[in-house]
Amino acid sequence: MPFPLYLLALAVFAMGTSEFMLAGLLPDIASDLDVTVGTAGTLTTAFAIGMIVGAPLTAGLARSRPGRSSLLGFVLVFSAAHAVGAVTSSFPVLFATRVVAASANAGFLAVALTTAAALVPSDAKGRALAVLLSGTTVATVAGVPAGSALGTLLGWRATFWAVAALCLPAAVGVFAGVPGRRVRQDAAGGPALRAELARLKRPRLLLAMLLGALVNGATFAGFTFLSPVVTGTAGLGELWVPVALVLFGTGSFAGVTVAGRLSDRRPGSVVAVGGPLLLVGWPALAVLADRPAALLTLVFVQGALSFALGSTLITRILYEASGAPTLAGSCATAALNVGAAAGPLVAATTLGTRAGDLGPLWASGLLVAVALLIALPLRGAITAGRSGEALR
Template identity: 80%
Template sequence: MPLPLYLLAMAVFAMGTSEFMLAGLLPDIASDFDVTVGTAGMLTSAFAIGMIVGAPLMAGLARNWPGRFSLLGFVFVFSAAHAVGAATSSFSVLFATRVFAALANAGFLAVALTTAGTLVSSDKKGRALAVLLSGTTVATIAGVPGGTVVGSLLGWRATFWAVAALCLPTAVGILKGIPARPAMEVADGPAMRSEVAELKRPRLLLVMLLGALVNAATFASFTFLAPVVTDTAGLGELWISVALVLFGVGSFAGVTVAGRMSDQHPGAVIAVGGPLLLIGWPALAALADKPVALFTLVFVQGALSFALGSTLITRVLYEAAGAPTMAGSYATAALNVGAAVGPLIAATTLTTAAGDLGPLWASGLLVALALLVAFPLRSVIAGGRSSESLQGHARTSR
């Protein structure tokens, strides 16, 4: 894989750290601004909404800009938003910075997904996507726990400053490593209307839906994993970080292995990983009071979730071959619809008889729904676009 892919993954690492780090910082933020923790939690919703809206909006605005210019611009806006957020004394301003950071994150990821596809041959999109998404998985392993530690020792503002600073070497890497392209790089490609019309294709909508469902299942449980560790398993708060790191290590393993298979054998990944993922969530709910089983299944579910999810998002890129500048935004939107909807569904289960285990059962139901939709259409999901279409996409993307 080319070096520029890893430079893009560095930026994804910084952005992934920002997206997930608030889980450990909300109490301090609420205290600093004299608001409730629930009100502070709106910062997470602001980021999720910004990601969903920002993916197609930013990709559409940037489609005629040079790829390197777009990526640099989004990185600088993201960094500046964190610097302003770290310095402000107004909760409203902090809320606004989360929206701007999410818009920049969504735009960067949408352009990066498309750019990644142009840096490799047309049959290696899955491996390129695996490298890019490894930035997110490493963020869950190191970035989020590290940000929580920095916040605990130096205050939540120090974590925001750290994320802002982390973007600067990434910007230099993009400037040096991403090839420059003409400003009107899509002049000979399809018109915007044609790219948006791709969303009418049932195959594309299908894989987007499945990607969103699997990601919803992932974030439904990931978001509410802490009370399972402390209340159900009866462990101390320190073990929450252990569980999150294990989930992150599993996700890194899953996306790495799936990245080597999702181009040529997506059907096999879905056929094997889907049922195992379905079994894993209720198994985790049933064995959550046993620490060894809990931590083992957290690792396994992280691996399966990201293996299946990254494979489905790779299929989005293949199915959107006729939208060379917007394909990344469609993949990003599918990911973030799941990330936003999953926790909302999981939250409704906390007040049921299932209690803290409700999100785990909700994840199982979401995966079951995805498999019910996918099973009769498995040949469609496993099959890519024709080689001519993929080659045409490669030509228009360069």
């Protein structure tokens, strides 16, 4: 894989740390800003909204600009938003900084996905995506638990400052390693914007985006409210929250790595095997949450299955949107973050029910069930390759 891919993954690591870190900080933020945990959970939704709106908008604006300058600008805006968030005492201001940071993250990821796909042969998009997403999975292994531990020891504001600082070496890496010219799909410079937009109406692309949104919604529904399950239902101390996050992140890294080698040629196998296992896993996690050993084991398994299935669906989006090189990345980004916005909202509605802290885990299972009900009858359409033939 080209070296610039790993530099892009470094920046994705910084941004992924921010996107996922709230899972371990919500109680502290809620207490400090005098809001409920459910209200604090809407910060995850705010981030997702910024990603949804920002992905197509920023990708379109960056269409004619060199990839390096666009990526660098997005990283610096992301860092500045976290600096503002670290000093505010207003929840609405913090909410707004999450939207701004997410818009910058969306622009970066949209351009980075397109850049990554253009840096490798056309049949290696899955592997390139696995390298890029390794930044996110390493963030869940190292960055998010470290942020949670830092928040526990020094307060949630210290974690925001740490993310702002982490963006600076990522910016240096992007500037030094990413080509200054705009990466083009072909010698002619790629299709016109109108032609790209027309390509985005393909039914197989819309199906892949819907499934990606549902699976990611399930991931964020359970992951966002994992902290109360660890400290409440399982009866573990606060410092066990980073441990649970490490296990989820380690599983996600394993899932992306394995799926990266299968999603180009055997996406149907990943969906057919990983989907049902993911469906069973969320209710099992809810039922066994009061048993710490089972809880921690299933957290690892669900991380692996969620990211294996999710990254495979992202790869399908990139294949189906291959005729829209500028907007392909924004499609994947928007789909994932529709799920990231909806998942915590669905999960939050269950907190006031008899399910209590376990409600989000049941909500995750429901979202996966909906995805499978849609996916299994249409498996051939999901796994159709660029040539139109189903991949086995």
